[in-house]
Amino acid sequence: MLRYPRPLQRVIEELERLPGIGPKSAQRLAFALLKRNPADVRALGEALVALPEAVTRCQECFNYAEGELCAVCADPGRDRRLLCVVAEPADAMAIERANDYRGLYHILGGLLSPLDGIGPDDLTIAQLVDRVSRLQPAEVILATSPSVEGDATAEYLRQVLAAAGISNITRPALGLPVGAELDYADQVTLVRALQGRRAM
Amino acid sequence: MPTYNATGITLGAHKYGDAARVVTFFTRERGKVEATARGIGKPGSKLAAAVEPFTLSRLQFAEGRDLDRLTQAEVLQGYVPLRQDMRRYAYGAALLELTALTTEPGQAVPDLFEALVAALAALAGATDLELIFWAYTLRLLQTQGNAPEIEHCVHCGARITGQVWHLAVEGGFVCRDCSPQSNGRAQVSGAAVGALRGLVTLPFDRLDRLSLSQGVRREVGRVIRAHLSYHVSGELRSLAFLDKVSRAKGRSDADLS
Numbered sequence A: 001m002l003r004y005p006r007p008l009q010r011v012i013e014e015l016e017r018l019p020g021i022g023p024k025s026a027q028r029l030a031f032a033l034l035k036r037n038p039a040d041v042r043a044l045g046e047a048l049v050a051l052p053e054a055v056t057r058c059q060e061c062f063n064y065a066e067g068e069l070c071a072v073c074a075d076p077g078r079d080r081r082l083l084c085v086v087a088e089p090a091d092a093m094a095i096e097r098a099n100d101y102r103g104l105y106h107i108l109g110g111l112l113s114p115l116d117g118i119g120p121d122d123l124t125i126a127q128l129v130d131r132v133s134r135l136q137p138a139e140v141i142l143a144t145s146p147s148v149e150g151d152a153t154a155e156y157l158r159q160v161l162a163a164a165g166i167s168n169i170t171r172p173a174l175g176l177p178v179g180a181e182l183d184y185a186d187q188v189t190l191v192r193a194l195q196g197r198r199a200m
Numbered sequence B: 001m002p003t004y005n006a007t008g009i010t011l012g013a014h015k016y017g018d019a020a021r022v023v024t025f026f027t028r029e030r031g032k033v034e035a036t037a038r039g040i041g042k043p044g045s046k047l048a049a050a051v052e053p054f055t056l057s058r059l060q061f062a063e064g065r066d067l068d069r070l071t072q073a074e075v076l077q078g079y080v081p082l083r084q085d086m087r088r089y090a091y092g093a094a095l096l097e098l099t100a101l102t103t104e105p106g107q108a109v110p111d112l113f114e115a116l117v118a119a120l121a122a123l124a125g126a127t128d129l130e131l132i133f134w135a136y137t138l139r140l141l142q143t144q145g146n147a148p149e150i151e152h153c154v155h156c157g158a159r160i161t162g163q164v165w166h167l168a169v170e171g172g173f174v175c176r177d178c179s180p181q182s183n184g185r186a187q188v189s190g191a192a193v194g195a196l197r198g199l200v201t202l203p204f205d206r207l208d209r210l211s212l213s214q215g216v217r218r219e220v221g222r223v224i225r226a227h228l229s230y231h232v233s234g235e236l237r238s239l240a241f242l243d244k245v246s247r248a249k250g251r252s253d254a255d256l257s
Helices: A006-016 A023-035 A038-054 A089-098 A125-135 A148-163 A187-195 B086-102 B110-125 B129-144 B190-201 B204-209 B214-231 B237-256
Strands: A079-086 A103-107 A139-142 B003-016 B020-027 B031-037 B056-062 B068-077 B164-167 B172-174 B186-188
Touching: A006 A023, A023 A038, A079 A089, A079 A125, A089 A103, A103 A125, A125 A148, A139 A148, A148 B086, A187 B068, B003 B031, B003 B086, B003 B110, B020 B086, B020 B110, B068 B110, B086 B110, B086 B129, B086 B237, B110 B129, B110 B204, B129 B190, B129 B204, B129 B214, B164 B214, B186 B214, B190 B204, B190 B214
Parallel strands: A079 A103, A079 A139, B031 B068
Antiparallel strands: B003 B020, B003 B056, B020 B031, B056 B068, B164 B172, B164 B186
């Protein structure tokens, strides 16, 4: 019976372990690598090998970093009176891309989820409380997604932070997305959009 | 591609690719339905609100070869208070988890669907959340034919009065005439049996009328837990989560005091 050479089979098996990659996709990617310039494949391999040691977690905010601190925490120009709490590094990156916010971040590492069994001790909530006690920020922004899990996590954090003496706790405005048609908006979004209405 | 409509509650969803989800609904018409929902992570998605857990929606699905596809959704009720209180959130999740564990695709259980809608609505406003969880658990076991027999002795059929014995494997209570000794069964007071009757008969929005002493509450909890663990395998993650939150909060309150 014809089998793939062992090094190729190993690459296929390793690729299959990645999220969203099935057996066929893994096979296709492995063949694509074989067809590429060997120097390119070597560069990819070197980048992958360096990944676990080169990328660490920032000791302050738990975002990805190259040293002890991430680029934001190490930047003296950031506004240390503002702390934005997000679920994942990708959320902080999305806010950075908007190019408006100049404060610090705190990465929770996920959201509280009864259905997935993720409790407060599985996230960086204790570290957040410790950090706000040290930093005493003027405002903590709870920028978790406006989902059931995101809302519940934000509400839990509000209680914990309020108990720790933080008074100015905010949540990004929620409502109708840009370009949306009103008659297509769902009940939850409409209620929130009306609750958060502003004077013109 | 043929389509069908249903009214359903979202039990849960997991990511499928970048912006799609595989969503599990419990519908009035078809029982559990698993379907893909595309474009969910994108702002302005018309389906995003309907795939959030707890949401009651009118849904349209297109039949697929493996999984059906959610094509339209109109949110009827979002149960917003469940997002704003960790205990309501956890108990609501426990109702969804229990439903997902015990229902099957294509098998409609309209009574259970109505019970879930009523239980979620009650959870949004009630003060005693545990009673709602217990009442729903008993009604769920009833629809499966696994609820404890609370009217008659499971041995002689006599109507139950006063103290009785309980063992989940026997399906209910044994009167003292049939078994003067415990024989491995737990003792249950007449008040606890009365409370169990209230839990299966009272509407969800009137469960707050049941005023249980701590002792009766412990007995009722023990009976329900015994039946639940006998008929539903595995620990409910949502209840374990509730313990985790209570422990973490207790610790942070202690640290701050």
